[in-house]
Amino acid sequence: MRLTVLSQYTRGLAHHSPVEALALHSRLERIKWRLWHGDTDVALNRARELAADVAALTSDYPGLRRFTKAAAGLVTYIDNNAAAIPDYGERRRYAEPISTAFTESTVNLVVGKRFAKKQQMQWSKTGAHLLLQTRTQTLDGTLPETFRKWYPAMAANDAQIPAVSA
Numbered sequence: 001m002r003l004t005v006l007s008q009y010t011r012g013l014a015h016h017s018p019v020e021a022l023a024l025h026s027r028l029e030r031i032k033w034r035l036w037h038g039d040t041d042v043a044l045n046r047a048r049e050l051a052a053d054v055a056a057l058t059s060d061y062p063g064l065r066r067f068t069k070a071a072a073g074l075v076t077y078i079d080n081n082a083a084a085i086p087d088y089g090e091r092r093r094y095a096e097p098i099s100t101a102f103t104e105s106t107v108n109l110v111v112g113k114r115f116a117k118k119q120q121m122q123w124s125k126t127g128a129h130l131l132l133q134t135r136t137q138t139l140d141g142t143l144p145e146t147f148r149k150w151y152p153a154m155a156a157n158d159a160q161i162p163a164v165s166a
Contacts, residue, residue: 003032003075009067016061024050031074036085040078047075 006028014021026052029153034043051071057064090099123131137143148154 002077003028005070006074007146008062009070012063013061018057020057035085037089038085040082040085044078044082051075
């Protein structure tokens with residue numbers, strides 16, 4: 001999100017200083033690439049250089065002060081969260097999930113509606129928690145193993161399912 005905001009500032013700066021805006025946007029894209037690939041040390045150094053250059057700009061762009069503050073905020077963010085920034089490029093190469101945002105937003109929407117006071121079938125916090133645990137185990141494939149722990153005879157029953165004859 002911080003990168004998107006900085007990109008918008010570079011677009012605004014383009015109306016006042018097109019050459020500087022293009023150069024800053026290009027550098028911002030390189031920082032974004034480094035972050036995407038988990039190279040936080042290089043991204044942090046480049047973000048520091050970018051913040052210093054934005055602070056040194058002399059332009060009549062009205063959003064320059066906010067742009068400077070946002071660039072410094074990116075440096076602080078990368079510095080504070082470098083250990084938690086994953087290598088999304090590697091995750092993608094190995095077909096690992098990159099984001100759970102869609103799932104989380106859908107769950108929040110459904111659960112939020114069920115907590116509404118005027119909802120006919122209102123959920124309790126305990127019930128919602130149990131449902132979300134079940135849904136999570138369904139998505140990550142661990143639900144059958146949980147059932148096997150609870151019901152040891154279930155595995156034997158799975159093997160005894162008769163074939164359907166035509």
